[in-house]
Amino acid sequence: MSRFWSPLVHTLSPYVPGEQPKIADLVKLNTNESPYGPSPKAVEAIAAAADDALRLYPDPTSGALRETLAAYHGVSVEQVFVGNGSDEVLAHAFRALLGHAAPLLFPDITYSFYPTYCRLFDVAYETVPLSGDLSVRIEDYRRAAGAIIIANPNAPTGVALTRAQIAQLLAEHPDKPVVIDEAYVDFGGESAIPLVADHPNLLVVQTMSKSRALAGLRVGYAIGDAALIEGLTRVKDSFNSYPLGRPAQAGAIASVEDEAFFQDSRARVIAGRRRLVEGLEARGFSAPASSANFVFARHASRPGAELAAELRTRGVIVRRFDAPRIGDHLRITVGTDGQIDRLLGALDEILG
Numbered sequence: 091m092s093r094f095w096s097p098l099v100h101t102l103s104p105y106v107p108g109e110q111p112k113i114a115d116l117v118k119l120n121t122n123e124s125p126y127g128p129s130p131k132a133v134e135a136i137a138a139a140a141d142d143a144l145r146l147y148p149d150p151t152s153g154a155l156r157e158t159l160a161a162y163h164g165v166s167v168e169q170v171f172v173g174n175g176s177d178e179v180l181a182h183a184f185r186a187l188l189g190h191a192a193p194l195l196f197p198d199i200t201y202s203f204y205p206t207y208c209r210l211f212d213v214a215y216e217t218v219p220l221s222g223d224l225s226v227r228i229e230d231y232r233r234a235a236g237a238i239i240i241a242n243p244n245a246p247t248g249v250a251l252t253r254a255q256i257a258q259l260l261a262e263h264p265d266k267p268v269v270i271d272e273a274y275v276d277f278g279g280e281s282a283i284p285l286v287a288d289h290p291n292l293l294v295v296q297t298m299s300k301s302r303a304l305a306g307l308r309v310g311y312a313i314g315d316a317a318l319i320e321g322l323t324r325v326k327d328s329f330n331s332y333p334l335g336r337p338a339q340a341g342a343i344a345s346v347e348d349e350a351f352f353q354d355s356r357a358r359v360i361a362g363r364r365r366l367v368e369g370l371e372a373r374g375f376s377a378p379a380s381s382a383n384f385v386f387a388r389h390a391s392r393p394g395a396e397l398a399a400e401l402r403t404r405g406v407i408v409r410r411f412d413a414p415r416i417g418d419h420l421r422i423t424v425g426t427d428g429q430i431d432r433l434l435g436a437l438d439e440i441l442g
């Protein structure tokens with residue numbers, strides 16, 4: 091605390107990222123990073139971009155990257171916005187689209203950055219409880235609202251809505267901005283991007299941090315009606331004209347162009363998830379069906395805090411949220427087969 095802080099700073103409750111400990115031989119299953127690494131072509135493109143041209147500012151519009159993403163997703167370049175990680179894209183969306191007199195709605199259990207942005211940007215909000223099985227129920231959003239944001243698949247549950255359910259949500263709220271945060275969609279969800287053509291109120295946000303293993307590069311993007319994208323661009327150009335450096339733009343393009351690598355690594359994560367779920371169920375855990383690169387599992391008898399602490403002493407880090415209804419759940423990122431074996435072996439020791 092400091093008397094030099096602005097009044098706003100006193101009211102903030104900053105997002106707490108999963109820890110990045112520097113312990114050797116750690117099995118790090120707490121921040122949903124990819125165990126398989128980025129496309130080698132992306133790494134090459136990043137290295138190639140680290141040359142004398144770095145003295146020049148990058149393209150402020152990230153035009154080539156937006157063209158590449160537009161072609162990949164079958165939309166026009168005016169329908170694509172890019173930012174410094176999808177967290178920044180989301181921040182601009184809160185500023186540009188989600189603050190209204192009526193409250194923004196989102197699930198009570200979801201990405202904890204949403205309430206953080208609401209405080210930072212003074213956005214009124216109301217949370218909508220997940221149903222007992224931890225799924226989002228579209229019917230529960232039939233209430234006074236200025237806008238809606240839903241992570242699909244949801245985090246930290248991994249539970250997904252179908253595209254038909256998102257279409258129903260959009261049909262019920264044609265006059266409100268609806269943001270769908272698809273950070274994990276590539277691991278088995280159905281993207282809402284095909285709905286953008288018919289829904290001028292829909293913004294779909296994706297990231298290269300999870301399925302493209304580029305969390306360290308910081309590239310996220312949004313796809314939506316050109317007028318929504320223009321709103322985001324107005325905020326961006328009032329904040330930071332150059333959110334993506336030259337290496338980030340080059341690496342992101344190369345990643346999108348390496349479809350074979352992308353398909354292979356997401357298939358490996360999906361196969362790993364199956365192994366992880368089977369191993370956990372055999373040890374007394376249950377988890378809702380996950381469409382993400384993590385599993386949200388609870389043991390039948392052992393408290394989550396105790397399990398997380400015991401795993402930690404064995405060099406395995408998972409994420410736990412000290413929050414009502416989910417305090418006994420562990421969010422476990424799908425690792426390599428070797429990491430999954432280490433986790434399951436540690437659980438065998440702990441559970442006896």
Ligand SMILES: *Cc1c(COP(=O)(O)O)cnc(C)c1O
Pocket residue numbers: 174175176177178201241245271273296297298299305308309310
């Ligand atoms: C990881 C994550 C993001 C942010 O990812 P960036 O690294 O900022 O692109 C956004 N939403 C959800 C739900 C996430 O889990």
